[in-house]
Every structure is written in structure tokens, then in C-alpha cells.
Amino acid sequence: MPGEYAINYTAVLVAAGLGGGLVAFLFIISYLLAPHHYSEEKAISYECGMLPMGRFWSQIHVRYYIFAILFMIFDVETVFLYPWAVTFVSLGPAAFFEMVIFILVLLFGLAYAWKKGALAWR
Amino acid sequence: MIPLEHFLTLSGILFSLGLFGVLARRNAVLILMSIELMLNAVNINLVAFSAYLVSTEFVGQVFALFVIVVAAAEVGLALSIIIAIYRSRATSNVDEVDLMKW
Amino acid sequence: MTGAQFLFYALGLATVMGGLGVVLSRNVVHSALALLLSLIAVAGIYVLLYAEFLALVQVLIYGGAIVILLLFVLMLTRSGESPLVLDNPQKPVALVVSLLFMAIAIVSFFLTRWKLAQAPRGVDFSVLGGSLFQDWVLPFEVASLVLLVALMGAIIIARESPQ
Numbered sequence: 001m002p003g004e005y006a007i008n009y010t011a012v013l014v015a016a017g018l019g020g021g022l023v024a025f026l027f028i029i030s031y032l033l034a035p036h037h038y039s040e041e042k043a044i045s046y047e048c049g050m051l052p053m054g055r056f057w058s059q060i061h062v063r064y065y066i067f068a069i070l071f072m073i074f075d076v077e078t079v080f081l082y083p084w085a086v087t088f089v090s091l092g093p094a095a096f097f098e099m100v101i102f103i104l105v106l107l108f109g110l111a112y113a114w115k116k117g118a119l120a121w122r
Numbered sequence: 123m124i125p126l127e128h129f130l131t132l133s134g135i136l137f138s139l140g141l142f143g144v145l146a147r148r149n150a151v152l153i154l155m156s157i158e159l160m161l162n163a164v165n166i167n168l169v170a171f172s173a174y175l176v177s178t179e180f181v182g183q184v185f186a187l188f189v190i191v192v193a194a195a196e197v198g199l200a201l202s203i204i205i206a207i208y209r210s211r212a213t214s215n216v217d218e219v220d221l222m223k224w
Numbered sequence: 225m226t227g228a229q230f231l232f233y234a235l236g237l238a239t240v241m242g243g244l245g246v247v248l249s250r251n252v253v254h255s256a257l258a259l260l261l262s263l264i265a266v267a268g269i270y271v272l273l274y275a276e277f278l279a280l281v282q283v284l285i286y287g288g289a290i291v292i293l294l295l296f297v298l299m300l301t302r303s304g305e306s307p308l309v310l311d312n313p314q315k316p317v318a319l320v321v322s323l324l325f326m327a328i329a330i331v332s333f334f335l336t337r338w339k340l341a342q343a344p345r346g347v348d349f350s351v352l353g354g355s356l357f358q359d360w361v362l363p364f365e366v367a368s369l370v371l372l373v374a375l376m377g378a379i380i381i382a383r384e385s386p387q
Contacts, residue, residue, distance in 0.1 A: 005346075006228070009271055013231075062205060062382055065296050069198050069378045072289035073371050076194050079187075079281050080364070083353030090350075095357040098364065105368040109375040118379045124232050126340065129273070130333040132236045136243050136262075138326035143247035145318030146311050151297055155246050155259050158290065162266050165278075173273045173344040180347040183275050184360055190278075190285055191367045195374035197290050201297045202382040209384070214301040217312055 066118045070110070077106050129170035137163035148215045150204045154197065161193050232272055238265035250310065252298050260291045274346025 080102065088095045113119055136159055143156025165186040172182025208214050238261060245258025263286040270279040356364060 005274070012271075062300060062384060065201070065205065065293075065300060065382055066379060068289075068293050068296050069202075069375060069382075072194055072198060072285075072293060073375050075285060075289045076191055076371055077368075079191075079284055080356075080367075082280070083277065083349065083356055086350050087353035087357060091354060091357055098357055098361055101365060102368045105365075105372050106375075109372045112376055113379055116379055116383070118383060123344065124229055124272070126338055126344075127333050128232065128236075129269070131330050132239065132269070134326055134329035134333060135240055137329065138322040139240070139243035139247055141325055142318050142322035145321060146247065146315040148312040149252065149310050151294060151301065152246070152252060152255055152310060155255060155294060158259060158286070159243050159246060159262065162263065162286075166266060166269055166273075169270055169273045169275045169278060173275070173346065174338070174340055176339045176341045180352060180355070183278055183347065183352060184356060186275070186278055187281060187356075188363055188367060190281055192370060194285050194290060195370045197293060198374045198378050199381075201293055202378040204297060205300055205382045208301040 063118075063121065066113070070113065073106065073109065077103065126170060126174040129166060129174075133163040133166040133170070135163075136160075136166070148217050150207070150214045150216050151201070153216065154200050154204075158193065158197070161189060165189055228272060231268070235265045235268040235272070238262070239269065250308075252310070253295070256291060256295050256298060259294070260287060263287055263291070274344065276346070277349055277352055 081099075084095065084099050088099065140156045140158075140160035140163060143159065144153050147153050147156060168182040168186045168189070170182075172180050172186075204214055207219055211219060213219070242258045242260075242262025242265060246255050246262065249255040249258060263282060267279040267282040267287070270276075270282060
């Protein structure tokens with residue numbers, strides 16, 4: 001493995017190790033220090049107030065899913081923007097118009113979603 | 123240096139796990155997750171070939187990129203279909219959606 | 225054992241553990257989180273294979289979008305049945321088939337004579353970008369159409385009918 005490449009990613013490794021280690025450390029500390037006495041009442045959704053009815057897993061609405069789909073589509077578009085941003089000056093006008101077509105196609109999708117009322121928060 | 127075969131073995135194990143999941147699970151979302159595992163196994167294969175083999179240049183990486191993009195589109199559509207089925211049949215188990223089964 | 229080798233086996237172990245979690249877990253949300261572990265570990269494998277851009281894409285698309293989408297749909301399609309049965313009766317057959325496939329695949333990986341290059345190598349980010357926008361223009365534009373179809377299809381299929 002070439003030296004510089006390995007050194008660059010050692011930083012990533014150290015950051016990941018520190019982050020993961022901190023989370024593990026906090027969990028272990030809280031497990032060791034906190035007193036735990038489990039009881040039936042503690043397992044219900046609200047400890048105070050009325051008894052909850054039905055199941056604990058509340059169902060989310062489908063419009064969240066539409067927004068998540070929109071997010072994912074434009075996430076993928078962003079992924080293509082990275083290599084384009086690095087190279088489009090050296091590649092000339094062709095690369096620029098390729099990306100314009102790409103974005104226009106996806107913007108058409110957004111306009112379609114808007115027209116269909118999928119963006120409205122009813 | 124890690125031998126190429128070790129990367130391929132990892133991808134083989136991951137693909138078999140995905141295959142097991144597709145065949146053994148009955149919740150449609152879990153089947154979709156197993157398909158994601160299989161796609162990732164294939165991507166590891168492609169990237170390993172592009173790094174290790176003679177004359178492939180980096181076609182493997184470009185191909186893996188498009189595999190990921192198509193996987194994203196596929197997940198979006200498949201989950202919509204699962205939601206539509208759930209709405210009409212109140213289930214997301216594939217073995218209960220058997221209206222057209224002989 | 226060098227650092228890279230140690231990392232590879234650690235990441236491979238995490239990948240396989242995540243995969244096992246996906247296919248064996250009794251809780252669908254745990255399955256999704258195990259899938260996330262597996263996908264992030266695969267991003268690390270890409271880094272070891274000198275595919276930095278793909279590692280970024282993996283984290284952005286899989287870790288950032290696909291797992292979130294899967295979790296959303298798990299929340300949307302909760303099943304009222306109890307006890308919750310996640311596996312179907314063909315599990316033993318599935319085990320045999322997948323083990324058989326794994327054995328065949330691994331044996332064939334080791335028997336094949338690969339035309340190995342001198343050393344594993346990556347590609348510069350700008351070279352990859354240049355190739356993407358010169359040699360792979362058509363797949364690139366088709367990808368936008370695929371995404372467009374996915375978006376429109378999702379809106380048509382998933383939206384409740386307005387009444």
C-alpha cells in the first residue's frame with residue numbers, strides 16, 4: 001500500500017476508532033454506574049399519564065416516503081456532480097452540456113412531483 | 123498484499139448470505155435487503171477485478187457506480203410497490219400475495 | 225500480518241456479521257441496522273481496493289438514503305400478526321442451496337488462473353471523472369432517465385388516490 005494513501009486513511013481510521021470507542025465507553029459507563037430495576041410499568045410508552053392504547057409502534061404517513069424518495073434521487077444526482085465538478089473545465093463544453101441534460105431530466109421529475117401535488121403537505 | 127482470492131471469497135460469502143435471505147425470508151422488505159447484500163457482493167467483485175487484473179483499467183469501478191445508481195432506483199420502486207401491496211392487502215409477506223398463483 | 229491485512233479481515237468480519245444479522249435477525253429494525261453495518265464495512269473494503277470515490281458513493285447512497293428508505297417502509301408496513309413470523313418454510317432448502325452456491329463459488333475463485341497485474345492499483349479521481357463524461361456518456365444520461373422513471377413510478381404507485 002503506497003505510503004501517502006495509507007497515511008491519509010489512518011486519520012479516518014483514528015477518527016472512526018475514537019468515535020466508536022467513545023460510544024462504547026459511554027454505554028459501558030452507563031451500564032456500570034446506573035442502577036437498573038426493570039418493571040412492567042417502565043416498559044410502557046409513557047411513564048406518567050394515561051395508559052397507552054394499541055401498539056407501541058406508531059405508523060408514519062406515506063408522504064414521508066415520497067420525500068425520502070425525492071431525497072434519494074437528488075442524492076444520486078449529487079454523487080455525479082462530484083467528479084463533474086473536478087473535471088468539467090478540462091473536458092470542455094461537451095461535459096458541461098451533458099450535465100445540464102442530466103439535471104434537466106431530474107428537474108422534470110421534480111416538476112412532475114410538484115404538478116401531481118406530491119409535494120403538498122396535506 | 124491481500125490476495126485477490128480473499129476479496130472474491132468475501133464477496134462469495136456475502137452473495138450466499140443474500141441468496142439465503144431471498145429464499146428464506148417472507149417479509150418483502152427483508153427480501154429487498156438481502157438483494158442489496160447480493161448487489162454489494164457483486165460490487166466488491168467488480169472493484170477487486172478493476173484493482174487487481176491486467177488490462178481492465180478501471181471499468182470495474184465505473185460499472186460498480188452504475189450498479190449502485192440502479193440499485194437506488196430499484197429500491198425506490200420496489201418499496202413503492204410494497205407500500206401499494208400493503209395498502210390493498212394489509213400485508214407485506216410475499217407468500218400471502220398469491221392471488222395470481224396457480 | 226500488515227495493517228492493511230488486519231483491516232481487511234476486520235472489515236470482512238464486520239461485513240459478514242452484518243449480513244448474518246440481516247438474514248437471521250428476528251427484529252426487522254435490527255435487520256436494517258445490521259444492513260447498515262455491512263454496507264459501511266463494504267465502503268471500507270472499497271478504500272482498501274483504492275476505490276475512494278466508490279467508498280464515498282457507498283456511504284452517501286447506501287448509508288444515507290437506501291437504509292433510511294428501508295426503515296421508513298418498515299415503519300409504514302407494520303404487520304399486525306402475532307407472533308411475527310419472518311421466515312418461510314423453505315428455510316432448510318435455502319440453507320442447502322446457498323451453502324452449495326458458496327462452496328462452488330469459492331472453489332472456482334481459487335481454481336481460476338487470474339491474469340494479475342503487477343500490484344493492485346487505483347485510479348485518480350479526475351481520470352475517473354474524465355472517463356465517466358467521455359467514454360460513458362450514454363450510460364450516464366440513461367441513468368438520469370432511470371432515476372426519473374423511479375421517481376415518477378414511486379409517486380404514482382405509492383401516493384394514496386386523491387378523493
